[in-house]
Amino acid sequence: MLDHPEEYYRHYYHYYSRRLAPKVDVTIVILVTVCAISVFQFFSWWSSYNEAINYLATVPKYRIQATEIARQQGLLNKTKEKGKNRRSKEEIREEEEEIIKDIIKNKIDIKGGYQKPKIYDILLFQILLAPFYWCKYIAWYCWWIYCFTIKGQEYGVEEKLYIIRRYMKMSQSQFDSLEDHQKETFLERQLWIRENYEVYKREQEEELKKKMAMDPRWKRYRRWMKNEGPGRLTFVDD
DSSP: OOSOGGGHHHHHHHHHHHHSOOSSOHHHHHHHHHHHHHHHHHHHHHHHHHHHHHHHTTSHHHHHHHHHHHHHTTHHHHTSOOGGGOOOHHHHHHHHHHHHHHHHHHHOOOOGGGSOOOGGGSHHHHHHTHHHHHHHHHHHHHHHIIIIIISOOOOOHHHHHHHHHHHHTOOHHHHHTSOHHHHHHHHHTTTTSHHHHHHHHHHHHHHHHHHHHHOHHHHHHHHHHHHHOTTOOOOOOO
16 A cells, blocks of 8 residues: 555455345346336236227127127127026126127227237337347348339339338337228328428317417417516415
8 A cells, every 4th residue: 555555445345345245136126127027018008008998899880789699699698597597687797798898909909009019019028029120120121122213113102101200200000090081181292292291280280289379278278478487487465
């Protein structure tokens, strides 16, 4: 220490950094964390999906259709058994409700944030399959350049919708949740052409401004911002 005082604190740090270092492997900590997040994701998505099914079962349009399909398949008649197998009205009602929900699950394709969860969408599988996705994307990008840049082929419907989605800065799930007639409108207006999309975007912005101008809540907000907006100091005499 007397010969090399400048090295004292460095040795002191190395000693205690090794002495007090955690004994758990960092790899195990990361793996457990990823697994915990993945499990939470999966059950959270299942909860959202079940909430969507329960809501659709209360909508008259879907409930009537599901009930009609159940009657045609003879599923509702099975719930009304007699004799020894006779059940209470509450049990029959619960079973009919489950039948209607099962039909809604099979017949309706829910998209967006409430779609049926897939195990490959959770974080753990996304990390494991990341190299495969990268290779797939590179191969697709090379195909895109070859077909539409080098050979100059015309875009198909899927390619046009892809370009429109990129212009709108929407994810695949968000774009899939749009109604079919909206996508048809995009194609009719040729929004895959940048100039046409810019015109459409300005029209949507103007329409949104008009709706906001007519909305009573926005009127109250603008009036409040004008008269008593945040940061305004007032002095009231007691």
